[in-house]
Amino acid sequence: MNLYDFTVKDNKGNDVSLKDYEGKVLLIVNTATKCGLTPQYEMLEQLYEKYKDRGLEVLDFPCNQFMHQAPGTDEEINSFCTLNYNTTFPRFQKIDVNGKNAAPLYVWLKEEIPEDKGDEQSKKFEKKVKLLARNKEDSDIKWNFGKFLIDREGNAVQRYSPAYTGEMISEDIEAII
Secondary structure: OOHHHOEEEEOOOOEEEHHHHOOOEEEEEEEOOOOOOOOHHHHHHHHHHHHHHHOEEEEEEEEOOOOOOOOOOHHHHHHHHHHHHOOOOOEEOOEEOOOOOEOHHHHHHHHHOOOOEOOHHHHHHHHHHHHHHOOOOOOOOOOOOOEEEEOOOOOEEEEEOOOOOHHHHHHHHHHHO
16 A cells, blocks of 8 residues: 555545655645644745655645644635745645544554654654643654655655754655655
C-alpha cells in the first residue's frame, strides 16, 4: 500500500484520488486557522511557489481536533487562507488525524512514520502541547501543522513536528525533488 491507494474529499466534498498526484513530491499538512502556528500558511505557500514547477504539491487538510482551532466550514476555511495568506495549493475537507475517526490517509501516514523528525525546538514544542493535545498513542499527530513529506513513488519519507521551519524542510525537498 502507498499514498496512491487513498481517495480523499476536496473542500467542496468531491472525491479526489491521490493517484492524481503520482510522480509529484508532496508535503501533506494538517492545518488550523485559529492557531498560533497559522502564520505557517505563509511558509507553506513560499515552499509551494519555490518548488511547484519542479513537481511539489502541498496538500492542506484542516483539522479541528486541537483545541477547536479550525472552526468554520470548509468554504470559510478556504476563504480565510486565500484572503489572509494568498494560498494557492490544494485544500481538502476538514478531517480528524487522531482517534477512532482518523482519516485512513492519516492512519497510514502515522503507521509509515510514527515519529517526527526531532530537533531541540521540536522537543520543546511537543512538551508544551502534550497536555493540551491529550494524545493517546505515541504516533499521534502532536498538534496543528504536522507535516509529512512524500516522494514521487508515493512513499512517506519524513515526518516533521509543527515546529519545523520551511528552511529545514526545504533541504529535504531538495534531496528528493
